[in-house]
Amino acid sequence: MTELLLKYVQTVQEKIQSEKTYQTQCPYCSMQCKMAVVEQKSATKTSYKTIPVDNPTSEGRLCVKGLNAHQHVMHRDRIKQPLLKSDGKFIPVSWEYALQVMKDKFQEIQMEYGNDAVSVYGGGSLTNEESYLLGKFARVALQTKYIDYNGRFCMSAAATAANQAFGIDRGITNRLSEIEQTDCIILVGTNIADCQPTIMPYFERAKENGTKIIVIDPRETATAKLADLHLQLKPGTDAALANGLLKLLLEVKAIDETFIANRTNGFGELVDHLSSITIDDVVEKTGVAYEDLQRAANLFGNEERGMIFTARGVEQQTDGYMAVRNFLNILMITGKIGKIGCGYGAITGQANGQGGREHGQKADQLPGYRSIENQEHREYIANVWGVKEEELPRKGVSAYEMMEKIHEGEIKAMFIMGSNPIVSNPNATYVKDALEKLSFLVSVDMFMSESGKHADLILPTTSYLEDEGTMTNLEGRVMHRPASKEKPGQTKHDWEILCEVAKVLGKEEHFSYSTVEDVFNELRVASRGGIADYYGMTYQRLMEGDGLFWPCPSVDHPGTETLFEKEFHHEDKRSRIIPVTNEADFRKERVSEKFPLYLTTGRVMSHYLSGVQTRKSAALAARDVESHVQIHPETASEYGIDENVLVCVESQRGRIIVRSQYSKNIRKDTVFIPFHWGDSQNVNDLISNELDPTCRMPGFKVAAVTVSAVDQFYTEASV
Incomplete structure (x- = not known):
């Protein structure tokens, strides 16, 4: 009996000793779901399982991406030591040698062409500390004005619209939990069921409580199936549709005159503008029936509480800023903001899309959401950084415009951290050509991406299981992400590399930091007094609680859960209403005889951004092994396209080959292609280089294309 007991105890001890648990957060979408990854080792193998952890945002849920995120961390293709390109091939080199190469190349280029000849390109999945440090690195270490990041393609339209309308941009102006307390919700261009699945229960419970849901989208997505009313508009006509709703709300007097009088500016100009617009024109432009517009206006206007959420469908347009402004006009004239169950939410796409745009990665920003062109802001940050104000560069240009600067010869080198611009930019072939033109390209990444293949030097970075830091989720809630797994090989954290x-x-x-917490403490000081004020947050507070909402100006401040309860953040404390034209933006492509179909792009549930990480997870790659074009069966028949065959999709800029997928849930004049693949399936090869004039967002969601079966295309091309 004693021998059996000893064996049992030994077995238990061996199990305990062979099992490790890593507390962390999902590295993918902006919900930032908490999780624990359990590593179990036996004599023959090591296995992993992911367990959801309860928290106020995701309430202990995980989607398929989060459950399988660890797979890319363990993938055999991970880069674990610096790689230098020599005679067209990558060879391993030491960190010492890699650093010396960078020093020599950067200094040589800047000495010949000036400081701005070296540029920095960041990512929206970096931690707050690394986002902050990347901006400081560009402006202090390299002293270049050229820095921007891939969040430009994610949140710039909504961020600029919120800043201009309200004086502040935080993803959601109140808490996610208030979704269940509202009476009517408008979801514009957002497919949360596939993009942020763990947020869906909030909307499902709201619907159970009697909340009416209106979805505005050219496709009948999984999200649209939840709706009481689906407005299936033509791609790119969101601003006109909002004008129709505004006009109908005025006609039935479903407005809050007290709120308008006391808390807004510009209402009179809006009324004058809407008097020149007819509902018939809106119907013609959008393809949405008058009865549906009227029903939507009545549903939202007649309820006491309402919320509007936007995402990439409305924002990734060359008039995305103005389209979002028009939906914010709806909130303001109905007074549905600044109180419980009312507010605006920009559904952030990237893991740290919110925090990433607050602390200096954007071309025109300094930490704390300060402006790099504001003298007072410049002096404050220069003092924090210990440099002279006049030494700080001025603003540069947006992410895509940096590619133009390369072609123009102004930028000669680029340092990329956490991004894959060949897949994420519009006009992708042009971007690839730009990277090939560079005299020196550095890519900091976990894997060999489509962009990394063109690098001269690749630096190996750590994963979410290894890299501790803070992240700001879509609510504006700052959370501590623990990471205790040992760094593999010669990998380094992004902040260490910088x-x-x-x-x-x-x-x-x-840059003499010993720990990532040292970086965060400097970030706190740099953000102090800014719009995005993190000063009152400490690692201890973040680790002991459920995170804190910014602004949080002092260590005894509880954080600001609901914005605009008493005032907006403009100098006069009022919000700004502006007229928005009903005409289609001239930068948008029109369909034509040669290119008769609208193309719109988006995500699938199993993949994230350019797919560099999710395509390395076997369980995720198996769900969607290749790209596809979603096409209505009647449209497919018209173009002679069978289901599940290779199809050539062509625009003015190029062509790609993807597989056909029939769907009756899409407009007959529209096709949809996801953007997670590169090379011959890179949908951004088809997208125009035109940018929103205000926020510099590309028009990913509208392009004019034609489709043909692959054998038909090559037969015609050879004739």
Whole structure:
């Protein structure tokens, strides 16, 4: 009996000793779901399982991406040591040698062409600390004005619209939990069922409580199936549709005159503008029936509480900023903001899309959502950083415009951290050509991406299981992400890489951090007094609680859960209403005889952004092994396209080959292609280089294309 007991105890001890648990957060979407990854080792193998962890945002839920995120971390293709391109091939080199190469190349280029000849391109999945440090690295270590990031393609339209309308941009102006307390919700261009699945129960419970849901989308997505009313508009006509709703709300007097009088500016100009617009014109432009517009206006206007959510469908347009502004006009004239169950939500796409745009990655920003062109802001940050104000560069250009600067010869080198611009930019072939033109390209990544293949030097970085830091989710809730897994091989954290590069460039005194918490503490000071004020947050507060909402100006402040309860953040404390034209933006492509179909793009549930990480997860790659074109069966028949065959999709800029997928849930004049694949399936090869004039967002959601069966296309091409 004693021998059996000893064996049992030994077995239990061996199991305990062979099992490790890593507390962390999902590295993918902006919900930032908490999780624990359990590593179990036996004599023959190591296995992993992911367990959801309860928290106020995702309430202990995980989607298929989160459950399988660990698979890419363990993938055999992970880059674990610096790689230098020599004679067209990558060879391993030491960190010491890699750093020396960077020093020599950057200094050589800047000495010949000036500081701005070196550029920095960041990502929306970096931690707050690394986003902050990347901006400081560009402006202090490299002293270049050219820095921007891939969040430009995600949140710029909504962020600019909220800043201009309200004076502040935080993804959601109140808490997710208030979704269940509202009476009517408008979802514009957002397919949360596939893009942020763990948020869906909030909307499902709201519907059970009697909340009416209106979805505005050219496709009948899984999200649209939840709707009481689906407005299936033509791609790119969102601004006109909002004008129709505004006009109908005025006609039935479903407005809050007290709120308008006391808390807004510009209402009179809006009324004058709408008097020149006819509902018939809106119906013709959008393809949405008058009865449906009227029903939508009545549903939203007659309820006491309402919320509007936007996402990439409305924002990724060359008039995305103005389209979002028009939906914010709806909120303001109905007074549905700044109180419980009322508000605006921009459904952030990337993991740290919110925090990533607050602390200096954008071309025109300094930490705390300060402006790089504001003298007072410049002086404050220069003082924090210990540099002279006049040494700080001025604003640069947007992410895509940096590619134009390469073609123009102004930018000669680029340092990319956490991004894959060949797949994420519009006019992708042009972007690939730009990267090939560079004299020197550095890519900091976990894997060999489509962009990394063109690099001269690749630096190996750590994953979400290894890299501790803070992230800001779609609510504006800042959370601590623990990470205790040992770094594999010679990988380094992004913040460590930036510090080491800065050191060899002679800027060590400005980058002498020992821990990531040191970086965060400087970020707190740099953000103090800014719009995005993190000063009152400490690692201890974040680790002990459920996160804190910004602004949080002091260590005894509870954080600001609901914005605009008493005032907006403009100097006069009022929000801004503006007229928005009903005409289609001239930058948008029109369908034609040669290109008769609208193309719109988006996500599928199993993949994330350019797919570099999710395509390395076997369970996720197996769900969607290749791209596809979603096409209505009647349209497919008209173009001679069978189901599940290879199809050539062509625009003015190029062509790609994808597989056909029939769907009656899409407009007959529209096709849809996801954007997670590169090379011959890179849908951004088809997208125009035109940008929104205000926020510099590309028009990913509208392009004019034609489709043909692959054998038909090549037969015609050879004739």
